[in-house]
Amino acid sequence: MAKEMTTTAEDSAVTNPPNPLGDLRMTKQRKVVYDVLMDEQRDHPTASEVFIRAKERMPSISLATVYNCLETLTHVGAVKQVNVDREASRFCPNLQPHAHFFCSECQEVFDIDLKKQAEATTPWQLPSGAEVDHLDVTMRGKCPTCSEENSKAAL
Amino acid sequence: MAKEMTTTAEDSAVTNPPNPLGDLRMTKQRKVVYDVLMDEQRDHPTASEVFIRAKERMPSISLATVYNCLETLTHVGAVKQVNVDREASRFCPNLQPHAHFFCSECQEVFDIDLKKQAEATTPWQLPSGAEVDHLDVTMRGKCPTCSEENSKAAL
DNA sequence: ATCCTTTTTTAGAATAGTTCTTGATCTAAA
DNA sequence: TTTAGATCAAGAACTATTCTAAAAAAGGAT
Structure with a gap:
């Protein structure tokens, strides 16, 4: 069936940069969504925020596609889905094991690295x-910046 | 107006069992909802499940009221709201600091006690x-029972 | 290139869980 | 008993997300 010179999936896995999607296609839309998460503020945007940013790069992209892409990217492990309470899911491309700190003041999410042998030291x-x-570790509270600003304001 | 023997809020705080609601009223509905969580299976029911169980005790109760009561109880710290991913919130009356283990097989939530000086040993x-x-710690995986049944099935 | 098959995208409808709104009811205090 | 405020009930509304169906795109085979 296959001609001698035909490239197969295995071939391209060797010759091309590794596709973070595995066997799935890195379509234009998926690339845009992935790039938005990788390139921009790294601020754990929601799907809607990703949609807004993605539209700047590809005005024709639809919200459903952003959801699809985020689902796909999450599924293959290229990004992580972050849930705080029942708010809209946020997405981040930090693949290191890490916890999340949600500042109830500025509403931002910060990554907190988990130490290596996490299992060994769990409480x-x-x-x-x-x-x-x-494992899912989420903290809520005040981030250093908001915490500091509060004490300033109290003076 | 008030007669000499009138009981005030302060009086009853001393003479009556402590109201887990603080200053808010322990209404019939709130009591039913609270009791459902305390008395029954302690299995982390969702609001709808609480509603179904509450109706058995008080057929006239409405879903909105169950939501209201759960919100109030959570707010005053009498119960805890447990979120796993974006699924429906579940509620539990375990006030000890604890983590949650969600079994992806049987869909049940188990409490995992957190050791005392949790802060001292966090990874x-x-x-x-x-x-x-x-602090919110949630694990997903297979509970001992489901894990065991899987290995049996494989024989 | 062209056909064929499969994957992906799109737009909008549908859904689930939750919150909001409004008027009725209850409660405690005066 | 009256009154003011809290609470409840029913259903509408809302939000984030998923589903549906049809169109478009992407490969591979011919």
């Missing part, structure tokens, strides 16, 4: 036999 | 100046 004890696939 | 490091009001 909880899993029942034996439990298998953890995914 | 993360907060930026100096950050103030944490609330």
